Each structure stands twice: as C-alpha cells, then as structure tokens.
Amino acid sequence: MNHDDIKSCCADAYSRDIVALLLGDSYHPGGTALTRRLAGALTLTPDMRVLDVASGRGTTALLLADVHRVRVDGIDYAPANTALAQGAADAAGLAGRAVFTTGDAERLPYDDGMFDAVVCECALCTFPDKARAAAEFARVLRPGGRVGITDVTTDPDRLPPELLGLGARIACVADARPLDAYAQILARAGLHVTATERHDQAMLRMIDQIEARLNLLRITAPTRLSDAGVDLTAAPNVLRAARAAVADGTLGYALLTAVKSP
Numbered sequence: 001m002n003h004d005d006i007k008s009c010c011a012d013a014y015s016r017d018i019v020a021l022l023l024g025d026s027y028h029p030g031g032t033a034l035t036r037r038l039a040g041a042l043t044l045t046p047d048m049r050v051l052d053v054a055s056g057r058g059t060t061a062l063l064l065a066d067v068h069r070v071r072v073d074g075i076d077y078a079p080a081n082t083a084l085a086q087g088a089a090d091a092a093g094l095a096g097r098a099v100f101t102t103g104d105a106e107r108l109p110y111d112d113g114m115f116d117a118v119v120c121e122c123a124l125c126t127f128p129d130k131a132r133a134a135a136e137f138a139r140v141l142r143p144g145g146r147v148g149i150t151d152v153t154t155d156p157d158r159l160p161p162e163l164l165g166l167g168a169r170i171a172c173v174a175d176a177r178p179l180d181a182y183a184q185i186l187a188r189a190g191l192h193v194t195a196t197e198r199h200d201q202a203m204l205r206m207i208d209q210i211e212a213r214l215n216l217l218r219i220t221a222p223t224r225l226s227d228a229g230v231d232l233t234a235a236p237n238v239l240r241a242a243r244a245a246v247a248d249g250t251l252g253y254a255l256l257t258a259v260k261s262p
C-alpha cells in the first residue's frame with residue numbers, strides 16, 4: 001500500500017460515525033482536558049494565528065478559537081471531517097475565527113511563516129512521512145513560533161501482534177514512535193523541544209471508554225457495529241492487548257512542545 005492509500009484509509013476511517021460513537025467528538029486520549037493543557041503550554045494570546053493539523057471534526061480548533069480567541073485554520077485529509085468542522089464552526093458563531101480546509105499534513109497549502117503556533121493531536125503517529133510533516137510545521141511557523149503535539153507513543157519492537165497491521169495503524173498505534181523519536185523528528189526539522197509530558201493514564205481511560213461504548217452498542221445498536229465492520233469477536237483481545245501494553249510501558253500518550261529558532 002503506498003503512502004496516499006494509507007492516508008486515504010486513515011481519513012476514511014476517521015470520517016465514519018462509528019468513530020464518533022466510540023470516541024465522542026475529540027478523537028484523542030485525554031480529550032478536551034488535554035487540549036486545554038496543550039493550549040496552556042503554548043501560552044496562546046488573542047488573535048494569534050494557529051494551525052490545527054489533522055483537525056478531525058474541529059473540536060481542538062474550535063476550543064482554541066472559543067476559549068483563547070485565536071484565529072484558527074484547521075486542515076484534515078478527510079473532506080467529510082472538514083465539512084463537519086466548518087458546520088460546527090458556523091453553528092457556534094465561530095466562522096470568523098475558524099476556517100477548515102481539506103488537505104495533506106505533508107503538503108500544507110499555506111505560506112511560509114504565517115502561523116504563530118501549530119498544533120497536531122493524535123495524528124503525527126498516522127502520517128507515513130513524519131519528517132516531511134514536521135518540516136511542513138516548521139515551514140509555516142514564523143521564527144519563534146511554537147508547536148504543540150499530543151500523540152500515541154510506542155516501543156514498536158515490543159508491540160504484540162494484535163496491535164500491528166492496518167487496523168492498528170488507523171487506530172494510531174502501529175506506526176506510533178517512542179517519545180524521544182518524536183522529539184528527534186521535530187529537532188531535525190529545526191523545532192527545538194521545550195517540554196515533554198507523559199499522559200499514559202489518558203490512554204487507559206480511552207481504552208475503558210471504547211470498551212464501555214462497544215458493550216453498550218452491542219446491545220442497543222448491533223447492526224451499526226456490524227455495518228461499520230467492527231469485529232466484536234476480536235475486540236476483547238485487542239483491548240486486552242492494548243491495556244497490557246500500557247501497563248508494561250509499550251504503549252502510552254504524550255504531550256510535546258517545541259519552538260522554531262527565532
């Protein structure tokens with residue numbers, strides 16, 4: 001499968017309603033609480049220009065526009081997500097502050113140096129060419145601009161078979177990297193890492209949430225699960241493997257901030 005096929009598969013999966021049913025509106029461990037922490041670490045001030053890369057349904061971008069009064073551009077590979085995010089911005093009266101575009105994190109359609117900050121939540125792990133995406137973050141940032149990332153961390157050599165393959169890649173696990181590897185990717189793009197935090201408990205809470213919602217949907221809406229291709233026989237083993245991987249330190253979630261040299 002080539003890089004564009006991987007991106008399309010991932011974007012297609014994340015435009016499905018079943019993902020919203022299982023995860024809620026915020027498609028990353030830690031939800032909006034962790035997004036608020038990330039925003040705090042970036043010390044955003046009103047009218048700054050912020051880019052949210054892989055903006056999903058717009059939850060992160062709209063929170064930043066609403067709470068921090070910044071002007072946000074969101075970009076996502078899935079046209080359906082872009083449309084939903086723009087609709088949510090319009091409905092919330094934030095259309096003047098939040099604009100959503102369909103596009104590729106590895107080829108950002110923005111001018112050099114036009115943003116004060118770039119955020120990217122739970123998505124660098126899915127990009128086939130992470131170095132290229134990081135170089136794009138650096139290119140569109142002004143000198144002294146900041147990057148805030150939250151992402152899945154793994155020790156790829158220790159992942160069990162249940163957490164490998166295309167499904168696991170889409171679930172943000174199979175191509176995730178250790179925390180220090182993300183820091184290196186950013187550093188090679190000219191983004192100096194200023195802080196890192198582990199949020200592995202957030203990953204456990206997300207696994208618990210997915211299990212609870214699967215159990216509920218199994219009773220209330222089994223056809224929605226089967227129509228979406230959810231394999232209820234395999235799910236318990238995958239969730240058990242994910243929990244064990246968090247417990248032994250193979251899988252986790254982290255926050256990183258970095259700055260572009262002035």
Ligand SMILES: C[S@@+](CC[C@H](N)C(=O)[O-])C[C@H]1O[C@@H](n2cnc3c(N)ncnc32)[C@H](O)[C@@H]1O
Nearest residue numbers: 011014026027028054056076077078104105121
């Ligand atoms: C796990 S979701 C995270 C969404 C959002 N950041 C959040 O935390 O709610 C991953 C998102 O990355 C998007 N995506 C995947 N590959 C992409 C790419 N190459 N460029 C832009 N978006 C991409 C998917 O469409 C999906 O919306």
